[in-house]
Amino acid sequence: MKKFIISALGKDRPGIIAAVTQVLFEQDFNIQDVSQTILQTQFSSIIVVTGPDAVDPRSLCEILTAATRNLDMHFHVRELDPAGSGWATCACESFVITTRGPDRKGLVAQITAVLAAHNVNVTQLQAAFRGGDDPDHNVMIYEVDIPIDVDQPALDAALKAKGRDLNLEVNIQHKNIFEAINRI
Numbered sequence: 001m002k003k004f005i006i007s008a009l010g011k012d013r014p015g016i017i018a019a020v021t022q023v024l025f026e027q028d029f030n031i032q033d034v035s036q037t038i039l040q041t042q043f044s045s046i047i048v049v050t051g052p053d054a055v056d057p058r059s060l061c062e063i064l065t066a067a068t069r070n071l072d073m074h075f076h077v078r079e080l081d082p083a084g085s086g087w088a089t090c091a092c093e094s095f096v097i098t099t100r101g102p103d104r105k106g107l108v109a110q111i112t113a114v115l116a117a118h119n120v121n122v123t124q125l126q127a128a129f130r131g132g133d134d135p136d137h138n139v140m141i142y143e144v145d146i147p148i149d150v151d152q153p154a155l156d157a158a159l160k161a162k163g164r165d166l167n168l169e170v171n172i173q174h175k176n177i178f179e180a181i182n183r184i
Helices: 016-026 057-065 106-116 154-168 175-181
Strands: 002-011 029-037 042-051 074-079 092-100 121-129 140-145 169-172
Touching: 002 016, 002 057, 016 042, 016 057, 016 092, 029 121, 057 074, 092 106, 092 175, 106 121, 106 154, 154 169, 169 175
Parallel strands: none
Antiparallel strands: 002 042, 002 074, 029 042, 092 140, 092 169, 121 140
16 A cells, blocks of 8 residues: 545635545545645645555546546645654654734744754644734744753743744743643
8 A cells, every 4th residue: 555645725615525535435545644724715635545556646636636626626646655754753742832922924934943943843833813913813823843852941042032032922831731721
């Protein structure tokens, strides 16, 4: 079995997930992982699947495009190393970083530059920018993996300093603590 990652983009409407997953089922693919969201009016999904060895990324993309033509979807398919390798194998702990403050260009770029400089991997990013100076309307939530050998006080100090430069309130918490505090 081959492993593929599929990205799907298009204007949001009911039935997209049903159509895409039906095609995958009919082509003998098994879904291993899915991330899907709506950003403004746009549907976005990333799906990891395993399937027949005879299929290549181009043919899978063509099959998905043809089967969802009425939905005007755009697909990109890439074959993955079935063994998986890379960052996910690091000795890391999960944290949540939140920022609140006035919206302006470059906020994500500048915060993620601090994270990259400390070898921190962003695993999820959610941003709600509503414009203006009301900090309650502009929130970013970064889920990150921090290697256990990272100097966390130095990382925290760098994030707080960048937050001051950008007029952002920056908080960092272990993911378990964040989830316990924010549980409804």
